[in-house]
Amino acid sequence: MTSYHAPVLPREVLEVLEPRPGRRFADGTLGGGGHTIALLEAGAEVLGIDRDPEALAAASVRCASFPGHFRARHGNFAEITALVRGAGWETVDGVLLDIGVSSRQLDAPERGFSFQGEGPLDMRMDPSSGFTAADVVNTYPEDALKRILRDFGEEKFAGRIARALVGERQRRPLTTTRELAALVERVYPGHSKRHPATRTFQAIRMEVNAELASLEHGLEGATQLLRPGGRLAVITFHSLEDRIVKNFFRDRSQRWIDRPEWPAPRPNPDFRFDPIGRKPVEAGEEEVRANPRARSAKLRWGQRGAEGA
Ligand SMILES: C[S@@+](CC[C@H](N)C(=O)[O-])C[C@H]1O[C@@H](n2cnc3c(N)ncnc32)[C@H](O)[C@@H]1O
Structure with a gap:
């Protein structure tokens, strides 16, 4: 069985999420556990979620050396609020979503994700x-x-x-x-x-896998879980998903909305995130050379504002 590949943008994810002892994170796409292990190594606690029971099992073995700091839950990150609250955490310091299929899923012909191997027409992550x-x-x-x-x-x-x-x-x-x-x-x-x-x-x-609908629900749910100042980091691999993430942060990081027909700007009822730059974070040349999958990765993130409802 093919192993999980290196996580993408590992340094950048840590810079955004700032893990440290006493902080709690939800990883909605546990996969091989690469990002989660980096968070655990920094002393944080992580609740790892994946729709794929095989990924959960494999990552749980890898994370077993962090007893008391790691737990796994099977489920769709579209239901991240219920999954995290069900595990006893009301809020978290950060959420990571690293969207898409894992290389392990792609490389297993019996899962039917790839046109390169012979397998059943399956493609279910769960x-x-x-x-x-x-x-x-x-x-x-x-x-x-x-x-x-x-x-x-x-x-x-x-x-x-x-x-x-x-x-x-x-x-x-x-x-x-x-x-x-x-x-x-x-x-x-x-x-x-x-x-x-x-x-x-x-x-x-x-x-x-109803991927775009899951992403939209997951972004909303993750936002509800963040403490003021908490951060949501999302990695996507193609333009449709990146557009959803970009628009999500844009629409929620404007304090005021102004329309030509209004006499004055009005408060934005969706305001949740402190304004941040519009540009996504992308992998540098060195990472792309070592991990070609990183070439199309885009990381966008937001910080929950203190006043956001
Ligand atoms: C790109 S991999 C994540 C890799 C991981 N960050 C790492 O470092 O190993 C994506 C994983 O997310 C899972 N996944 C994708 N969509 C999901 C969803 N809506 N809910 C839960 N898990 C999902 C897939 O099953 C896959 O294992």
């Missing part, structure tokens, strides 16, 4: 949920497939791929990652730098 990639591919109407490929995959040829999928499944249902990858390859016009099925797999995975 195998206890009933709904798989095969359900999406074999039961969704053509227009729904097209919308998912376009909106979640930003796939230019969404219509063409959706049509081919529906044609193919009339002969027999698609069951494997290779079948899906081969079908996309067959109908994809011209050459592309990346494998033609890259965007299709991303889109279907995001649908199976």
